[in-house]
Amino acid sequence: MALSRRHFMAAGAAACTGALCGCAQSPATGRSFFAGMGGDINDDIKLGQQEHAKLVKSFGGVYEDRKLQSYVDSIGRKLAAHSEMPTLPYSFTIANSPIVNAFALPGGPVTVTRGLLALCNSEAELAGVLGHEIGHVTARHTAERQGQGMLAQLGVAALAIATGSNELASMASQGAQTMLQSYSRDQESEADALGARYMERTGYDVDKMVTFLDSLHSYSVVDGRMAGLPDGKVDDFNMMATHPRTVDRVRDAARLASGVRQVDPLVNREPYLNAINDLLFGDDPKQGMVVGTRFTHPELRFEFTVPDGFRITNGERSVRAQNPDGAVIVFDMAQTRAASMTSYLGREWAANAGLSGVEALTINGQEAATATTRGKAGNTVVDVRLLAIRKDENEVFRLVFLTPPALTARLSEPFRRTTYSFRRLSTAEAAAIQPLRLVVTYVRPGETVDSLARSFPFDRWNRDWFRLLNQLQENDPVKAGQVVKMIMAREGARG
């Protein structure tokens, strides 16, 4: 919790009909486009500033490392100064999220996740990402996308009406939001062309845009396999989902930009690796951690395990797990004044949901209650099981299990096991949970890919992760003296 992988939805964007919307023009592309906001660049800036804090907050907040923040900001500013709109109020922020993604808002705010920084292997690769995002800003793609968030909001409203419970609907409908906000392939190609142009003008090696995309592909494959996703399918939150690009098209953009061969282009591998040394890797224990099918929250001191085949995503206010067949589990917390968990269910949480089979339970010593109902998500009927577990006098842990009716019987036993997996952690158990760190080190004589990867915490995926983070192909060896990224559990030097 406290970390959202939800995609950004431009909040409060008003519906517009033709007459109210103006045409806007991008100085980077020279193309006019239909802009829902009226087309004034100052409106872009205003909207971007308004939404920036919300976006960063929903991706774990600002990553607390001033030195690294200012390093990333300085690279972004150099690139933006070479764009067609150098006077926009650009900012470049690292969000404290383990996912790999980057976002641009209208008018200049650019956000990259620390997960993305971990994947980059040089300043030039990061410049490729930032340049691409600046391209989305200068081509005014985010303004072009305004309409899309609205559609999803309609979906949310439909579900609320169907279940008779606003709250329940907003929990269940996070799935709808995650399908949003991917750029079109044409917008991606345009952002690549512009990004490559800014890299070339700043002196960065334009080819590094291509090598980073290779890493992103490898990451998607390894990450997807670990999550049990079919090959080629990527997490909704992955950069590949929001920025659909192919290596061929990025390579074309790079070739076009560097038409004349670049002489001694900037790569800055070691300065970059030094800058990200000690970076927090994976989940931040302060926000709860996903370990395979288990969700652990050392700070709030609880954990639960979802059935095999469910993929957990940690949100700002809730945790969501989904399987490929469309079954969904949502966890969150709420205030209560109810005397018992059964009365909480029937009177506070789901008073209008037509509950049946309300039952009091004890789960690992905690007072709890469960009940079922049937609702509609858009045109789809879903079976709903609610579970409330008392945290203390004023607060309750809540789990919602949603299944298409055809799956309800099959998932009933797995969901029962999830229910009874919920338990509080002792203070000692919670204190023992340490975050992972990315540590940059030199390869010592005699060390191999196997010996180095052995200390990684990803079990049978260790070698894949080592090769992926260090851009090594299947049979590439390591050499003594080579600088490599390692992942280890240890106290952060920077706290």
Ligand SMILES: [Zn+2]
């Ligand atoms: Zn993009």
